[in-house]
Amino acid sequence: xxxxxxxxxxxxxxxxxxxxxxxxxxxxxxxxxxxxxxxxxxxxxxxxxxxxxxxxxxxxxxxxxxxxxxxxxxxxxxxxxxxxxxxxxxxxxxxxxxxxxxxxxxxxxxxxxxxxxxxxxxxxxxxxxxxxxxxxxxxxxxxxxxxxxxxxxxxxxxxxxxxxxxxxxxxxxxxxxxxxxxxxxxxxxxxxxxxxxxxxxxxxxxxxxxxxxxxxxxxxxxxxxxxxxxxxxxxxxxxxxxxxxxxxxxxxxxxxxxxxxxxxxxxxxxxxxxxxxxxxxxxxxxxxxxxxxxxxxxxxxxxxxxxxxxxxxxxxxxxxxxxxxxxxxxxxxxxxxxxxxxxxxxxxxxxxxxxxxxxxxxxxxxxxxxxxxxxxxxxxxxxxxxxxxxxxxxxxxxxxxxxxxxxxxxxxxxxxxxxxxxxxxxxxxxxxxxxxxxxxxxx
Amino acid sequence: xxxxxxxxxxxxxxxxxxxxxxxxxxxxxxxxxxxxxxxxxxxxxxxxxxxxxxxxxxxxxxxxxxxxxxxxxxxxxxxxxxxxxxxxxxxxxxxxxxxxxxxxxxxxxxxxxxxxxxxxxxxxxxxxxxxxxxxxxxxxxxxxxxxxxxxxxxxx
Numbered sequence: 001x002x003x004x005x006x007x008x009x010x011x012x013x014x015x016x017x018x019x020x021x022x023x024x025x026x027x028x029x030x031x032x033x034x035x036x037x038x039x040x041x042x043x044x045x046x047x048x049x050x051x052x053x054x055x056x057x058x059x060x061x062x063x064x065x066x067x068x069x070x071x072x073x074x075x076x077x078x079x080x081x082x083x084x085x086x087x088x089x090x091x092x093x094x095x096x097x098x099x100x101x102x103x104x105x106x107x108x109x110x111x112x113x114x115x116x117x118x119x120x121x122x123x124x125x126x127x128x129x130x131x132x133x134x135x136x137x138x139x140x141x142x143x144x145x146x147x148x149x150x151x152x153x154x155x156x157x158x159x160x161x162x163x164x165x166x167x168x169x170x171x172x173x174x175x176x177x178x179x180x181x182x183x184x185x186x187x188x189x190x191x192x193x194x195x196x197x198x199x200x201x202x203x204x205x206x207x208x209x210x211x212x213x214x215x216x217x218x219x220x221x222x223x224x225x226x227x228x229x230x231x232x233x234x235x236x237x238x239x240x241x242x243x244x245x246x247x248x249x250x251x252x253x254x255x256x257x258x259x260x261x262x263x264x265x266x267x268x269x270x271x272x273x274x275x276x277x278x279x280x281x282x283x284x285x286x287x288x289x290x291x292x293x294x295x296x297x298x299x300x301x302x303x304x305x306x307x308x309x310x311x312x313x314x315x316x317x318x319x320x321x322x323x324x325x326x327x328x329x330x331x332x333x334x335x336x337x338x339x340x341x342x343x344x345x346x347x348x349x350x351x352x353x354x355x356x357x358x359x360x361x362x363x364x365x366x367x368x369x370x371x372x373x374x375x376x377x378x379x380x381x382x383x384x385x386x387x388x389x390x391x392x393x394x395x396x397x398x399x400x401x402x403x404x405x406x407x408x409x410x411x412x413x414x415x416x417x418x419x420x421x422x423x424x425x426x427x428x429x430x431x432x433x434x435x436x437x438x439x440x441x442x443x
Numbered sequence: 444x445x446x447x448x449x450x451x452x453x454x455x456x457x458x459x460x461x462x463x464x465x466x467x468x469x470x471x472x473x474x475x476x477x478x479x480x481x482x483x484x485x486x487x488x489x490x491x492x493x494x495x496x497x498x499x500x501x502x503x504x505x506x507x508x509x510x511x512x513x514x515x516x517x518x519x520x521x522x523x524x525x526x527x528x529x530x531x532x533x534x535x536x537x538x539x540x541x542x543x544x545x546x547x548x549x550x551x552x553x554x555x556x557x558x559x560x561x562x563x564x565x566x567x568x569x570x571x572x573x574x575x576x577x578x579x580x581x582x583x584x585x586x587x588x589x590x591x592x593x594x595x596x597x598x599x
Contacts, residue, residue, distance in 0.1 A: 126545070127544045127545050127548050130545055130549050131548045134548060137545075137548070137549055138550075138551075141489075141492065141493075141549070145493055159486075159487075
């Protein structure tokens with residue numbers, strides 16, 4: 001320590017896939033700054049898209065993330081279709097919901113079992129957890145596999161799907177290609193209910209934050225691909241008004257832009273807890289009954305319980321996927337034709353980690369002239385920093401290693417991305433003291 | 444007699460196809476009779492977890508870089524530390540090493556695991572398999588099918 005200052009650093013985190021870090025600055029025992037240090041070079045996707053054809057956009061934006069490529073494809077496609085004036089058919093719409101169900105399943109199952117659950121048992125990894133809970137981890141891996149199978153059938157491959165087109169799908173799957181998934185999906189729905197009960201039995205820190213939840217909201221369904229942007233403070237806007245209410249700004253300690261509400265200091269929270277808080281009545285009957293049983297009917301403000309919300313959304317996704325497949329007939333045509341025209345469109349969808357906003361402008365040749373992408377992880381950054389500051393009093397008395405571990409867990413509540421979580425390990429601690437240097441004891 | 448599961452790891456990119464190529468060659472050599480090893484192609488190490496039941500002899504074939512000249516073949520036996528270097532964990536993917544550890548933890552551990560690594564030189568999109576790698580693939584397929592026939596004779 002020096003001048004009553006203490007700095008705790010956790011090195012390594014990211015925007016969507018890569019690495020970033022964390023710094024806590026403490027003066028006289030009080031936290032003065034909690035910074036999410038995102039130091040990975042900007043990936044510059046918005047610039048990369050300029051000049052590319054709008055048909056390439058979903059395949060390029062999919063590359064932003066290996067675990068939620070569908071979210072990037074869906075937000076880009078909906079934005080482009082709005083700009084083009086393309087109206088998709090109900091059959092295409094429902095197939096896109098099924099595709100999104102597949103992504104929520106594989107992403108949530110991975111996070112619940114291999115990334116988040118280990119934190120509740122003092123395990124350093126999913127492999128370590130699997131030694132304690134082999135049957136549960138096997139169950140999680142199998143659920144993830146079935147999510148990937150949905151993606152593979154609809155998207156042509158399980159990661160970075162290639163069958164997703166502006167206007168629809170390049171090819172709609174045959175009826176039997178999807179219906180043969182039903183036995184596994186029915187097993188998985190039961191497995192996801194068991195998952196929710198399992199995670200609800202974990203021991204959770206008694207921590208709650210006064211979150212402002214933000215999510216898409218639709219009256220007749222649990223919002224995934226469309227809806228109005230709502231917040232728990234009463235915001236209720238169309239997606240094309242997003243940039244009038246939300247802004248991205250540069251923080252000196254981060255190469256990723258940080259999302260904020262215009263005119264408000266308070267950060268906001270995206271993701272499963274926000275979705276559940278704002279869309280509880282839109283849950284399907286089975287997940288809703290489960291959520292009632294698990295005590296989630298009033299908004300849950302404990303970030304550690306995001307794992308329960310994620311499990312409930314697993315049930316939601318499996319249940320909806322089953323219904324869609326049971327009633328499936330291939331949409332004809334699988335893709336709506338359109339003419340290139342100058343245009344602009346914005347859209348938001350619910351990525352597993354929260355609301356993902358895209359806006360594009362394009363010329364009459366179908367070339368992009370402007371692209372803006374606001375990912376959920378960047379929007380959650382300020383909230384993560386706020387959580388870490390709020391966490392400080394309850395962990396301050398611990399040694400640095402324990403503090404660093406507590407901070408990592410607080411970040412993992414957000415499911416920032418697999419590479420974020422798994423690389424969030426190296427810890428550097430820089431202690432400074434007000435005492436003369438020759439009186440500084442070992443830290 | 445323990446069953447054998449032979450899995451080619453790869454992608455459609457240049458010499459990274461070699462794992463899949465060996466599986467194609469083995470399919471042609473060994474056919475699909477009873478007693479034929481389970482042959483499969485996988486894109487990622489986590490894919491082969493789905494193919495394991497536990498207790499089988501697992502053979503993985505994968506492309507690699509940095510072991511030697513193009514087409515060089517090396518056979519590693521789990522838990523050789525060099526297996527840590529194969530398809531290291533990146534982004535959202537498990538490494539071969541992690542996948543084998545996870546298999547062990549969930550009771551799907553193979554009775555043995557050997558990893559055949561074939562040195563590649565070109566991994567670009569749309570690149571074909573290079574000549575030395577094609578030759579190596581044929582050698583590995585020949586050796587694996589000979590091993591299979593020898594084992595079958597022993598147990599006949």
